[in-house]
Amino acid sequence: MSNQRLIAPSILAADFTNLKADIEMINKSDADYVHCDVMDGVFVPNISFGIPVISQVSKIAQKPLDVHLMIIDPDRYIKEFAKAGASILTVHLEACKHLHRTIHSIKDEGMRASVCLNPHSPIHFLEDIINDLDMVLLMSVNPGFGGQTFIDNTYNKVHKLKELITAKKSDCKIEIDGGVNYETGKKLFDAGADILVAGSFVFQSENPIETISKLKEL
Ligand code: DX5
Ligand code: ZN
Numbered sequence: 001m002s003n004q005r006l007i008a009p010s011i012l013a014a015d016f017t018n019l020k021a022d023i024e025m026i027n028k029s030d031a032d033y034v035h036c037d038v039m040d041g042v043f044v045p046n047i048s049f050g051i052p053v054i055s056q057v058s059k060i061a062q063k064p065l066d067v068h069l070m071i072i073d074p075d076r077y078i079k080e081f082a083k084a085g086a087s088i089l090t091v092h093l094e095a096c097k098h099l100h101r102t103i104h105s106i107k108d109e110g111m112r113a114s115v116c117l118n119p120h121s122p123i124h125f126l127e128d129i130i131n132d133l134d135m136v137l138l139m140s141v142n143p144g145f146g147g148q149t150f151i152d153n154t155y156n157k158v159h160k161l162k163e164l165i166t167a168k169k170s171d172c173k174i175e176i177d178g179g180v181n182y183e184t185g186k187k188l189f190d191a192g193a194d195i196l197v198a199g200s201f202v203f204q205s206e207n208p209i210e211t212i213s214k215l216k217e218l
Contacts, residue, residue, distance in 0.1 A: 089112070113132070
């Protein structure tokens with residue numbers, strides 16, 4: 001298990017009228033993944049993009065696609081996201097009735113399986129599933145929109161999750177999503193996070209390539 005600090009720029013903050021240029025920027029950068037936020041307007045109060053867009057993005061992206069599903073009953077679309085080119089597929093704990101089955105369906109399609117917790121969901125809900133997971137995504141804002149303020153309780157959750165992973169001898173990675181910048185990012189890496197998602201902080205910066213490199217070196 002490496003201690004490398006990884007960055008996943010979220011294309012929710014990209015320029016959708018010129019998405020190709022933003023994917024090419026990510027290709028050239030030190031980023032490790034392309035984070036794709038799929039929203040259904042039901043699980044979260046926003047609608048973003050879906051399978052056809054991800055499928056096109058996967059044709060030009062040179063980094064693995066880290067697909068974050070903010071949709072109810074994600075089981076309906078697991079095969080399609082695999083076909084569209086997702087490498088990591090994240091589902092929300094709050095959106096799955098039979099999480100164990102969902103996780104194994106994701107793995108059966110050859111993807112890495114990840115569960116996301118909303119800010120209100122406690123870490124102990126993962127106790128009996130942690131050994132089946134490749135990654136846990138902790139929301140550090142309420143999902144649905146970019147550019148929101150980081151929720152400080154996330155640091156406690158990272159510590160608790162790290163403890164659970166160690167206690168269960170799991171090699172599951174920890175990813176954090178929402179309100180990441182240099183300040184929150186440094187504290188998150190120091191608390192034990194492996195991967196940080198960054199949307200507006202990267203895409204609204206003057207030099208996104210440099211911002212990505214600096215986030216990796218925090
Ligand atoms: C929010 C999404 C995030 C979003 C993060 O629901 O899951 O991935 O793009 O945006 P920032 O980094 O701007 O908080
Ligand atoms: Zn996300």
